[in-house]
Amino acid sequence: MSDILVHTEAGVGTITFNRPDKKNSITSAMYGALADALATAQADPSVRCVVLQGSETIFSAGNDIADFLNNPPAAADAPVFRFLRGIAQFPKPLIAAVCGPAVGVGTTLLFHCDLVYAGDNAAFSMPFVNLGLCPEAASSLLVPQMLGYHRAAEALLLGEPFMAEAALEVGLVNRVLPPSETTGYAQSVARKLAAKPLSALVETKRLMKKNQNAQVLAVMDEEAVSFGRMLQEPAAREAFGAFMERRKPDFSKL
Numbered sequence: 001m002s003d004i005l006v007h008t009e010a011g012v013g014t015i016t017f018n019r020p021d022k023k024n025s026i027t028s029a030m031y032g033a034l035a036d037a038l039a040t041a042q043a044d045p046s047v048r049c050v051v052l053q054g055s056e057t058i059f060s061a062g063n064d065i066a067d068f069l070n071n072p073p074a075a076a077d078a079p080v081f082r083f084l085r086g087i088a089q090f091p092k093p094l095i096a097a098v099c100g101p102a103v104g105v106g107t108t109l110l111f112h113c114d115l116v117y118a119g120d121n122a123a124f125s126m127p128f129v130n131l132g133l134c135p136e137a138a139s140s141l142l143v144p145q146m147l148g149y150h151r152a153a154e155a156l157l158l159g160e161p162f163m164a165e166a167a168l169e170v171g172l173v174n175r176v177l178p179p180s181e182t183t184g185y186a187q188s189v190a191r192k193l194a195a196k197p198l199s200a201l202v203e204t205k206r207l208m209k210k211n212q213n214a215q216v217l218a219v220m221d222e223e224a225v226s227f228g229r230m231l232q233e234p235a236a237r238e239a240f241g242a243f244m245e246r247r248k249p250d251f252s253k254l
């Protein structure tokens with residue numbers, strides 16, 4: 001079975017992370033499939049709204065660490081960047097249903113969604129610093145904007161997880177539900193949206209986003225340059241090596 005499942009029904013496109021044995025961590029091939037699924041949903045007039053979801057216990061563990069080390073994104077058209085640009089510019093309503101851990105890009109992609117529903121087991125984290133890296137997906141812009149600077153600094157410098165209720169309080173999440181009800185609720189909202197006039201939805205989203213689009217893309221590009229460089233540096237090597245060897249990283253000399 002594919003690691004990314006795509007399904008369309010009654011005007012709702014659903015994209016599901018389906019790699020449970022690796023906690024829905026995302027490989028380059030999966031980024032390619034995600035980017036293609038978004039492009040297809042954008043072009044298909046029968047899709048009026050998209051839901052992005054994981055399972056009841058895991059949303060996504062972020063980048064697949066081994067794949068990221070072996071195939072670091074080399075160019076602007078690398079699948080990860082195609083996906084990030086695709087999600088940032090997706091014109092139709094985008095809903096996320098998040099249960100369990102949402103690590104790294106599993107959290108930063110949510111800042112590009114229009115509505116986010118979380119299971120009460122959702123745990124959001126952006127541990128880029130702990131991995132010797134810097135923010136991506138324009139999160140260095142969007143996280144301070146949504147959380148305020150001090151809470152953003154806590155989330156991005158300490159990189160510790162915060163739970164669904166805290167995410168609700170800062171506005172990252174619209175509603176917290178029992179995990180068994182989260183995707184069903186997201187689907188019911190998606191069906192409500194799908195019954196509305198698509199042109200009005202698209203124009204409303206365009207107007208809400210237009211003042212920041214160019215800035216979001218520029219920040220993403222700047223972050224990507226730093227992220228790519230830092231991926232090759234000793235701190236990231238140590239962090240990723242420690243994850244693979246299941247030990248604590250030692251940054252004392254870095």
Ligand code: COA
Binds near residue numbers: 060064065066103131
């Ligand atoms: N990349 C690759 N493999 C990953 C992964 C990732 N980001 N996250 C988890 N996995 C793999 C583990 O290596 C393990 O594989 P194995 O069974 O072959 O040994 C499997 O998924 C289960 O992971 P495990 O850590 O045992 O699950 P858990 O329930 O204890 O913890 C997480 C889940 C998501 C909290 C934890 O796996 C985690 O923190 N992952 C790293 C997340 C991360 O740093 N992502 C940012 C990358 S930029």
